[in-house]
Structure formats: C-alpha cells, structure tokens
Amino acid sequence: MKRGGLQGYIIKRLIYAALIAFGVVTITFFLLRLGPSSPADKYLANMSARTQDPAQVVAAIEARYGLDKPVYEQYIDYVVNLARGDWGWSFSTSMPVMKLIQRHWVYSFQLILLSMLFSASLGILIGIYSAVKQYTRTDYLATLFSFIGISIPNFWLGIMLILVFSVQLGWFKTFYDTGLPMFSLANLKALILPVITLGTGMMAGYTRYARSATLDNLRKEFVKTARAKGLPERVVIGKHVFRNAILPVITIIMFDLSGVVFGGAYLTEIIFGIPGLGRISFNAIFAGDYPVVVTITLIGALVVLLTNLATDIVYTWLDPRIRYD
C-alpha cells in the first residue's frame, strides 16, 4: 500500500468533515429562523423592558444583533462569526458564550471520560468472559444483566441511586460539590454515582457487542491454529481473540458518543447538579438564552464529527487490512 493513499484518504476525510460541519451549522441557523418566535422576542422576554415601548426595544435589539438584515446576510454573518470564534453573548450569565463554555466543559469532560473508561473496561471484560463461557449460567446471567442495563432509563437509575445511597444510607451527597479540586479523591467519590448512572447503559451495550465479537472470532481458523500449536488458553483468548474482537467494539464505543453518551450526560448532569455543558444548556433553555443552547448543540455535533473522523483515521492506521478508497 502506498503512503500517498493514506494521506489522500485523510485529506479527503478532512474536507468531507468540513462540509458536514458546514451542513450542521446551516441546519441550526435555519431551524432558529423557522421558530415561531424571533430571537429578538427571546431577548425581549429576558430584558426588563416594561418601562419602554416594546416595539422600540425589539427594533433596537434587531439592529444591534443584525436581525433586521435579509436572511441570507444574517446567515453569512452567522457563519463568519462562528468561524472567527465569536459564538454570541449569553445574556442570562452576562458573558460571551465561549467563556461560559471554557468555564464548564471540563465538568462534562471528566464525567464522560470516567464513564467511558468504567463502562468500556467492565463491559469488554464481561463480554469476553461471557462469550468464552457461552451457554453457561454465567453467560445467561450476563446476558440478562445486559438486557436490564440497556432497558433501564438512566435518569431513573440516577434517581434511584440517590434515593438509596444518598437519602436512605447517606453515603454520598445528593448534589455534586463544585468546590472540590479536580484531581482529588473527594471529587472521585462525588463522581461515583453519576458515573454509574451514565455508564451502566453503555456498559450493557458494550457487553453485548464484545460478546458477539468474541464469539465471531472464536469460530475463526486462527484460533484453531493457535490452540493446535499448543498455546495456553490464556494466550489464545488474551492475545489472539481479544485483539481481533476489540477493534469493532472500540469503533462502536466511539460512534456511541453521538447517540447515547451526550444525551445521557445531559440528563446525568441535571440530576446530580454537575455544572457541565448539559446543565448550562438546561439552565439557558429556561432563561430563554438561545445563544448558549445553539452553541452547545453545535459543540455536541462537532465533537461527534471529530471523534468519528479520528476513529476513521486511527482505525485505518490500526488495521492494515483496510483499504482507503
């Protein structure tokens, strides 16, 4: 395989990702303009304009934010501003949206990272174990538990955890303590319940994927070869099967970001009062602070886009069988 092939592939993927990002931005812009109330109304509802003539205030706001221009000019302004890093002004918190995001993203990040580590490691281990012991009682139990994990609504699980461990037993606080230093045991302890809340559903999903991927690989010829040449079962499973089974599971984990993780993190942050992006978007919704809501939706989409891109590229690099065309 030629080196140029890989570079060409990466460049192609990058251009494609840029196009998708452009599409995402366009869709959010037109969704906003399609809404029944204009952005100026939303501003108005949040400015104490009772003493003045509302029509004048609306006109002033529209002029200030360029909302009186024709739609295509607004659209161009919007895209240009986004590209320049000017993502709007959050009036419920009185700061640029970007600054708000900078202040809060790390809370979402730590929650999502820990949950993914927790669910992926445990899920893959249980999945492989369950596949190796196929049709035993352990396997059935693991399958049943993965069904339960997939079906349990994660926000309800969060409430139940609070009910049992915080309200009844008093082991944890009912609300996340933001004053704790990021790298401390106390912070880790405060994140235990949120991580279980977010991670259980994901873990159950990964258990199923890992189980079926392992089962697929166990039937392959190379496993027979490995066993025939007298390798201990530990090496056959731990090295040959594991390495082949893990790739598709990791892809699924990365692609999961879009559907499961963001929605789950949004709800988890609201339940536990973690001031991450989900929580500030939630607050912004009830304050009518639409630049924040738009930005967080966009950020979600962009993170998904970048992870998918990274997964694609890393995958081609990890797996030499993939051809780039």
Next chain:
Amino acid sequence: MKKISSKVGGLKNLMFIGALLVLGLILLLDIYLVDKILAPLEYFYLFFAILVIFYGLYPLYVNRRLTKYYWERTKRHRLAVFGLSFIAFLIAVAIIGPFLTQDPTKVNFEEKNLPPLGFSIQQSVYDLKTGEFVTRETPGTWKHLLGTDDKGRDMLAMLVSGARVSLQVGLLATFIAILIGTIMGVLSAYLGGWADMGLMRFTDIMMTFPFFLLLVFIIFIFGPSLAFIILAIGLTGWTGTARLVRSEALSLRTREFIMASKSLGASDARIIFRHLIPNVLSSIIVIATLSIPAVILAEAALSFIGLGDPTVTSWGVVLHAGQRTLDIAWWVAVEPGIMLFLTVLAFNFLGDGIRDAFDPRSQL
C-alpha cells in the same frame, strides 16, 4: 412475505382506500361542520390503526401458515413472549384503563403523599379541626392502591395515563421515523447518482447531531406540545432506517427476481412497492420494534427535565415531580420508573425475538 399480496388482491386495496376515505370524511366533517370531534393526534392514531390492520394484521390472518411459522419461531424465545404479553397488557391498559381509574389531574391536598397499600409513613398533616400541623401515621389506602403524590393525585391513574402517552409517542413517532427513513433509503438506492449522494450526505449531517441535544434544541425553539414532540422525534430519528434500507435495497436491486421483473417491463413504482419494500420489510419491522423503546425513553427524558407537554400526564412528568419529593414520598419516583423500565425491557425482548425469528439464517 411477498407471496401475500397475490392472494389477497383487489378487495383489500378497495377496503383500504374505503377506510382512508372514511377517515378523510370524518376530518372534513370535523373541520367544516362540527366543532372539534377529535384532537389532531387522534387522526394520526386512526390512520396508524388503519395501516396496522390492513398491512399488519390482515396479511397475517390471510396467510395463516406463515403466521404460524413466525409464531413458532418467536415462541421459542421465552423472553420475547414475555415482552409481547406485557406490551399487549399495556395496550389494553392504555385503551380501557382511563375509563376505570380516577381522574389523574384531580388535586386533593387532604390525601397528599399517601404511600402504596401496605406501606405507611410518618408525615406532618394539616389537621382540619385544630388548624395545626400534626405529625401522623399515614397508611396506604384501598382508594389509592399505589398511593398519591404531593398534590394528592392518584398514582395509579397517573400511571395509566402515562402508559397511554408513552405508547402514543412510541408508536407514532417510530412510525413517522420509519416511514421517512424507508422513503429516503429506497429513493437513495433506486435513484442513485447525485440524488443518492445528496440524500446520504443529508443523512450524515443529521446523524452528526447528538439525538437528544437536537431534540432539546427543536423543542426549545418550537415549544412543547405532545403532537410536536412526536413530530420532532419522527423527523430526527429516521437516519438509521434510511441507511439500513438503502444498503438492503442496493443489494436487492441487482438480484435476479428484480432484474426479471424489470425485463418483463415492470414500472419503477411496481418494482419498489411489490418487490423492494416487501423484501426489506422484515428488517424494517425489527428496527421499528427496537427503536420504539428509544423513542419512549426520549419522550420520558424530555418530560422529566420539564420540556414535555405540560397538559399531559406522562411517566416522565410524574418522575419529575417524584424527584422533588424523594425524601418524603419515594414511591412517586419509583413507580413510573418501574413502568418505564418494564416497557422498554419488553420492547427490547420482543425486538430481539423478532430479529431471530425473521432471520432465516439463525438456527433456534
């Protein structure tokens, strides 16, 4: 599945068109003559029922041998049978339940925070005689089998109402999503070229949005009403189906039987409706069954964070109320969650069973 149509023939189509006409007539009557017989959602629902009867139940009834075959295969999945029976029970509850239970919106502060029957809690109650708050033992009563919430509303009635909402949302939104996805997928595969490119890139863009974030964004802009929530979920949730249908249709398009009917002069529409769609139908049914729980959860999550329709009592709304009174009345948060959990579990079990039953390669 494609043998069905030849047997049934014209009569069924006539009856189907007749049923649609009747529905249209009611709609006309409703708009021009009488002042509102049904809410807009009910029309959705009637239309859906007609489709299910003519394209789901009727073919199964006519083709009893095939029905029996599928049933035999599904039956071997014990969990799928459990799922099916729970869903049947839930549908029955959703249809007749509201006539048997109390009014789920009736507020009664004298009976607030009553635990389910068999439980008992200490709480401070306003004494009507002395005009003071006294701490008193409040046991569960027969009148409110599953207890009441902090406004004295009957939990059982609220759960029954929630079952109705969840099923409405789950079935209708999935139906819309599947419909759009199928149309997109078939068009994309069949037209090819630039149309395929455009449709698939649009699908990619839609897939990039985190589903729940997009949903929240749309509800934030357009405002929460049940009909709109259903529409929003339907309009955003079709991407997976579109991809699946496209890939299946692409592989079908080059198969011999489609080539044969093409060379016999069949029109594109005939090939799509008589050959393509019936053959991807089993995959569509599987993906539909598995996406119903996701939709139900999405609605519950929206209601739970306070973005649901404020005029309906859904499980998410009850759960939201329950979270506030967690330290006094645990059952308000526990009960709707259990219903939600069981419903989602049942659909997941059923979906898994159906997938295995429809997959001719799987050996049960």
